[in-house]
Amino acid sequence: MEIKKGPQIASQFWPEFIKQKIVLIIVSQIIISIAVGCLIILSGFLAIGSIGFWLILGGFFVINLATELLIVISATRPTKDLLAAIINVSGEKSTLTPPNPNTKEYEKTGFRDALQKIYELSSVKDKQKTDESEKKDDNQELSIIEALNTTICGFITLDKNRQVIYANKPAPIHTNVDGIKIIDLLFNGNDTLDSWLDSCEEHSVHDEHVWTRIPDRLPNEEGRRFFDVIASYQKGSTAETVLTLIDRTKSYIVDEENLDFISFAAHELRGPITVIRGYLDVLGDELADVLVDDQSELFHRLVVSSNRLSGYIDNILNTSRYDRRHLKMNLAEDKISTIYDTISDDMKLRAGAQNRILNVDLPTKLPTVAADRASIGQVFGNLIDNAIKYSRDGGSVNVTAKQNGNFVDVSVTDNGIGMPESVVSQLFQKFYRSHRSRESVAGTGIGLYISKAIVESNGGTISVRSEDGKGSVFTVSLPIYSTVADKLLASNNSNVGLISEGNGWIKNHSMYRS
Amino acid sequence: MSTKTILCIEDDRFIGEMYIRSLKKAGYEIDWVVDGNDGLVAARNKSYDVILLDIMLPERHGTEILEALRGGKEDLIPKSYVIVLTNFQQDDQSRIAMEKYADAYLIKAEITPKKLISIIEKIQD
Numbered sequence: 001m002e003i004k005k006g007p008q009i010a011s012q013f014w015p016e017f018i019k020q021k022i023v024l025i026i027v028s029q030i031i032i033s034i035a036v037g038c039l040i041i042l043s044g045f046l047a048i049g050s051i052g053f054w055l056i057l058g059g060f061f062v063i064n065l066a067t068e069l070l071i072v073i074s075a076t077r078p079t080k081d082l083l084a085a086i087i088n089v090s091g092e093k094s095t096l097t098p099p100n101p102n103t104k105e106y107e108k109t110g111f112r113d114a115l116q117k118i119y120e121l122s123s124v125k126d127k128q129k130t131d132e133s134e135k136k137d138d139n140q141e142l143s144i145i146e147a148l149n150t151t152i153c154g155f156i157t158l159d160k161n162r163q164v165i166y167a168n169k170p171a172p173i174h175t176n177v178d179g180i181k182i183i184d185l186l187f188n189g190n191d192t193l194d195s196w197l198d199s200c201e202e203h204s205v206h207d208e209h210v211w212t213r214i215p216d217r218l219p220n221e222e223g224r225r226f227f228d229v230i231a232s233y234q235k236g237s238t239a240e241t242v243l244t245l246i247d248r249t250k251s252y253i254v255d256e257e258n259l260d261f262i263s264f265a266a267h268e269l270r271g272p273i274t275v276i277r278g279y280l281d282v283l284g285d286e287l288a289d290v291l292v293d294d295q296s297e298l299f300h301r302l303v304v305s306s307n308r309l310s311g312y313i314d315n316i317l318n319t320s321r322y323d324r325r326h327l328k329m330n331l332a333e334d335k336i337s338t339i340y341d342t343i344s345d346d347m348k349l350r351a352g353a354q355n356r357i358l359n360v361d362l363p364t365k366l367p368t369v370a371a372d373r374a375s376i377g378q379v380f381g382n383l384i385d386n387a388i389k390y391s392r393d394g395g396s397v398n399v400t401a402k403q404n405g406n407f408v409d410v411s412v413t414d415n416g417i418g419m420p421e422s423v424v425s426q427l428f429q430k431f432y433r434s435h436r437s438r439e440s441v442a443g444t445g446i447g448l449y450i451s452k453a454i455v456e457s458n459g460g461t462i463s464v465r466s467e468d469g470k471g472s473v474f475t476v477s478l479p480i481y482s483t484v485a486d487k488l489l490a491s492n493n494s495n496v497g498l499i500s501e502g503n504g505w506i507k508n509h510s511m512y513r514s
Numbered sequence: 515m516s517t518k519t520i521l522c523i524e525d526d527r528f529i530g531e532m533y534i535r536s537l538k539k540a541g542y543e544i545d546w547v548v549d550g551n552d553g554l555v556a557a558r559n560k561s562y563d564v565i566l567l568d569i570m571l572p573e574r575h576g577t578e579i580l581e582a583l584r585g586g587k588e589d590l591i592p593k594s595y596v597i598v599l600t601n602f603q604q605d606d607q608s609r610i611a612m613e614k615y616a617d618a619y620l621i622k623a624e625i626t627p628k629k630l631i632s633i634i635e636k637i638q639d
Contacts, residue, residue, distance in 0.1 A: 267601060267602050267603075270601035270621070270622065270623040271526060271529075271601055271622075273623045274529055274601060274622040274623045274625075275526075275528040275529060275532065277623065277626055278529070278532045278533075278626050278627055279532060280626075281536075281626035281627055281628050281629075282532065282535065282536055282627055285628075310623050310624070313623070317603065498613070501618070501620060501624075501625075501633065502620065502621055502624035502625070503603060503621045503624060504598075504618065504619045504620040504621050504624070504625075505613075505618065505619055506617070506618040506620075506633060506636065506637060507616075507617045507618060507637075
C-alpha cells in the first residue's frame with residue numbers, strides 16, 4: 001500500500017511549498033553564480049585567486065538571491081492570501097492570518113473583489129445549511145406545539161426570572177396590559193409556586209413538587225378549573241421550571257359545589273344552634289338543683305354536642321372562606337394559656353362526656369405568641385376533638401407546650417389507634433379520610449385541612465408524628481410575639497383597640513373614650 | 515347594680531325571648547322590637563344604655579340603622595353602647611363601618627346569654 005507523504009491538510013501546504021521554492025531559488029542562484037564565475041575566469045578579466053573576483057561574485061550572488069526572493073514573495077502573496085481565505089472559510093485551524101479584503105493595497109489592485117467573493121460564497125453556503133436545519137427543527141417544533149395544544153394537560157415553562165416562556169393552549173394563562181404572561185393558579189396559604197421556587201433557588205439544583213386541587217379562578221367566576229400541578233426545577237436550564245397541569249375539574253368541582261352549598265347552609269344552621277346553646281345555658285342554671293341521677297350527665301352531653309356542632313360549623317365556614325381567599329387573621333399578642341382558656345371548659349366537658357382523661361399542662365412562663373385567638377382556639381379544639389375521636393375509651397389526651405427556638409410548640413398527644421406513614425402524608429388534604437376512619441369514625445375530612453390553613457395563616461406550622469396502633473402527636477408551632485412584633489405592628493394597625501371575642505370583637509373603650 | 519336599660523332589636527322569636535328572659539333575670543330593663551324600622555324609632559325615642567342589634571332584619575338592616583344613628587354629623591345615641599349580634603359573619607365589606615360605629619360585634623352562635631351578660635357588664639366598665 002502506498003503511504004501518502006507530504007501535507008494532509010490545506011494549511012500544511014503553504015510552509016512546505018514556500019520551503020521548496022526557496023531551496024530551488026538558492027540552488028539556481030548557486031548554479032548561475034558558478035556559471036558567471038567561470039565566464040569571468042575564462043575571459044581573463046580577473047584571476048581566481050584575486051580578492052576582486054570573490055567580491056564581485058559574492059556581491060552578484062547576494063543581490064541576485066535577495067531580488068529573486070523578494071519577487072517570489074510578492075508574486076505569491078495573492079496565492080497565499082487566497083489560500084488563507086479558503087482555509088478560513090473551510091473552518092480549518094491554521095496559523096495563517098485570514099486576509100482583510102479592505103486593505104488599500106487590495107483595493108488598488110482589484111484583488112479585494114476576489115477575496116470578497118470567497119467570503120460571500122461561504123456565508124451563502126452557511127445560510128443554506130442553517131435554513132435547512134431550521135426548517136427541519138421548525139417542522140418538528142410545530143408538530144410538538146400542535147400535539148401539546150390538543151392534550152388536556154397544561155404545560156408551562158418558566159425561565160430563571162420566572163417569566164413564562166412557553167404555555168400551551170390548555171394552560172391557565174392570561175396576558176396582562178404590559179404583554180406579560182401571568183399564570184392563573186390560586187395557591188392556598190404559604191405553599192405557593194413562588195415560595196417553592198424561592199426555596200429551590202436557595203437550596204436545590206433539581207427538585208420536584210406536587211400541588212393538588214389548585215383552582216385558576218375564584219369560586220364565583222365562570223369556567224373555573226381545578227388542576228393537580230407537577231413542577232420540576234432544574235437550575236441553569238433555559239426552561240428552569242416546567243409545570244405540568246392535569247385538569248381535574250370534573251372530579252374536584254363536585255366537592256367544591258358541595259362546599260359552597262354547605263357554606264350557605266352553615267350560616268343558616270347557626271340560628272338554631274344559637275337557640276340550643278342559649279337555652280342549654282339558661283336551663284343549666286335553672287335546672288341545676290332539679291336534675292337527679294345521671295340526668296346532669298345527659299345534660300352535659302347535650303351541651304358538649306351542641307358545642308361540637310358549633311365547632312364543625314366554624315370549620316366549614318372557615319374552609320369556605322379560606323378557599324375563597326377570604327380567611328382573615330387578626331394576629332395579636334396572646335398567651336397560649338389564655339387562648340386555651342377560651343375552649344377549656346368545653347374541652348373538659350367534651351373529654352369527660354366521652355370518658356377520656358384530658359391532661360393540660362401549659363406553663364404560664366412561656367413567651368407570648370402572635371395569634372388569632374378564636375381560630376387558634378378552634379385549631380386546638382379540632383386537634384383535641386380528633387385525639388378523643390381516635391383514642392380508646394378511658395384513654396388519655398395530653399396537651400403540653402414548650403418553647404422551641406423562635407416558636408412555641410403546643411402538642412396534643414393521644415395513645416389511640418395511630419396511623420401508618422402512608423396516611424400521615426395525606427392527612428392535611430381537604431376531604432382526606434383514611435380507609436380505616438371512613439369505616440369506623442364519622443367526620444368530614446376538613447378539620448385538619450382548615451387547622452393547617454389557620455396555623456399557616458398565623459405564620460406557624462403544624463406537624464404530626466404517629467405510630468400505627470400506638471397513638472399520634474400533633475404539634476402546632478406558633479411564632480413568639482417578640483420575633484414578629486415589628487412586622488405585625490407595621491402591617492396590622494386596623495385592630496388596635498379591639499379585643500377579640502370568639503369570631504367577633506369588643507371595643508376597648510379605655511383607649512377611645514374618657 | 516342600678517337598673518340598666520336595654521333595647522333588643524331581634525326578629526327571631528326564640529333568640530329574642532331567650533335574651534329577654536335571661537337579661538330580665540339579671541336585673542335589666544329591656545324593650546324588644548322585631549323589625550328594623552321600629553328599632554330605629556325606639557332607639558331615637560329613648561336613651562338606652564345598651565342596644566343589642568341584629569343585622570339581618572326585616573324592613574331595615576342593622577347596618578342601615580347603625581348608619582342612621584351614628585353615620586351623620588351628630589351621634590344620635592351618644593350615651594348608648596351598641597352591641598351587634600349576628601350569625602352572618604361578613605367578609606370584610608361592611609366591617610369598617612362596623613368597627614367605626616359599633617362597640618362590639620359578636621357571633622350569636624358563640625354567645626350564650628350568660629356570656630352576653632358578662633360582656634354587657636364588661637363593656638360598661
